[in-house]
Amino acid sequence: EEADPAAIVGLQFAVSGNHKGVRASGAKGVCLKGSFAPAPDAASLSKAPQFAKTVPVTARFSMGGGNPKISDKTKATTRGFAMRMADPAGDMTFVIISAPVFSTKTPAQLEEFLKVRVPGPDGKPDAEKIKAFAAQNPETGRQAAWLNARPVPASFAGTDYWAVHAYTLTNAKGDKTVAKLKFVAADKAGLSDEELKAKPDSFYADELKERLAKGPARFDLVAILAQPGDPTADVTATWPEEERKTRTLGTLAITAIEPDATCDAATFDPVVDLPDGIAGPADDPMFAIRSPAYAVSLSRRSN
Numbered sequence: 001e002e003a004d005p006a007a008i009v010g011l012q013f014a015v016s017g018n019h020k021g022v023r024a025s026g027a028k029g030v031c032l033k034g035s036f037a038p039a040p041d042a043a044s045l046s047k048a049p050q051f052a053k054t055v056p057v058t059a060r061f062s063m064g065g066g067n068p069k070i071s072d073k074t075k076a077t078t079r080g081f082a083m084r085m086a087d088p089a090g091d092m093t094f095v096i097i098s099a100p101v102f103s104t105k106t107p108a109q110l111e112e113f114l115k116v117r118v119p120g121p122d123g124k125p126d127a128e129k130i131k132a133f134a135a136q137n138p139e140t141g142r143q144a145a146w147l148n149a150r151p152v153p154a155s156f157a158g159t160d161y162w163a164v165h166a167y168t169l170t171n172a173k174g175d176k177t178v179a180k181l182k183f184v185a186a187d188k189a190g191l192s193d194e195e196l197k198a199k200p201d202s203f204y205a206d207e208l209k210e211r212l213a214k215g216p217a218r219f220d221l222v223a224i225l226a227q228p229g230d231p232t233a234d235v236t237a238t239w240p241e242e243e244r245k246t247r248t249l250g251t252l253a254i255t256a257i258e259p260d261a262t263c264d265a266a267t268f269d270p271v272v273d274l275p276d277g278i279a280g281p282a283d284d285p286m287f288a289i290r291s292p293a294y295a296v297s298l299s300r301r302s303n
């Protein structure tokens, strides 16, 4: 059964209270700039221009969901990281989260996942419906379980981010490598329950301002190489990362905060905006649908 991107985006807005002028997800966030410097041997894996020279980056950190007032202290919600590494021959765009898995495996399952979460007339979703859906779709609980088992990040720059889909890298000779991509924070830090209690609902934006005044926030881009049998079309499934070979492809440095307008005029489209040398998974239905869904959200928030 085909899921309709507009229907999914409508449900994303409905679940979080139909706020106007904001993204269907990542509604609360901070726009940024920086640069990406490739590692010396990145070009041996991919011929993308971003792996051959340092390029400028526009980026945005965000909280998951369509509520622009969500507390930064929320635990079972992913932090998001969108970035466009610019090059005239083709931008390289990643829109990634602070967990190795997404919540659903197919667009149809995402539609059902959202439907049971739409608040009723009393302003609350039906807890019984959510429970019944979770029991029938156990893989949809993995992301929340993963987040609940870890401390709340002390900073948008204090956590790793995963691109969750399996990408194919192609080098100049035509050799292909399948890999998941992870941005590893140089300065990882979580908050204890005690520390979390002392924080206000919004502290990430100020923390970032103070941090960037002292120097860039850095992330290494690491490719986790697939082994035969690793699932490449299921974003609810993890690979045993610790057992996989990895290659560092470069370092992202976030240097300064940008006006919101720089990030809001367009979407970060992780499907269409990739250069030659890197491609998303053709057989992962959750990948393809992101492009039309993000376009629907853009048209709704800018009208």
Ligand code: HEM
Residues within 6 Å of the ligand: 005, 008, 009, 012, 022, 023, 024, 025, 026, 029, 060, 061, 062, 079, 080, 081, 082, 095, 096, 097, 102, 107, 110, 163, 164, 235, 266, 267, 268, 286, 287, 289, 290, 293, 294, 295, 297, 298, 301
């Ligand atoms: C599968 C892995 C996915 C990840 C890692 C992910 C992550 C994110 C992140 C980080 C943002 C914030 C972007 C920004 O700051 O501009 C975002 C926005 C959004 N996501 Fe996803 N997402 C995923 C899948 C999906 C799917 C399957 C849909 C719908 C079918 C969807 C719908 C949206 C929409 C509508 C927005 C708002 C776009 C905009 O207004 O610019 N996402 N997503």
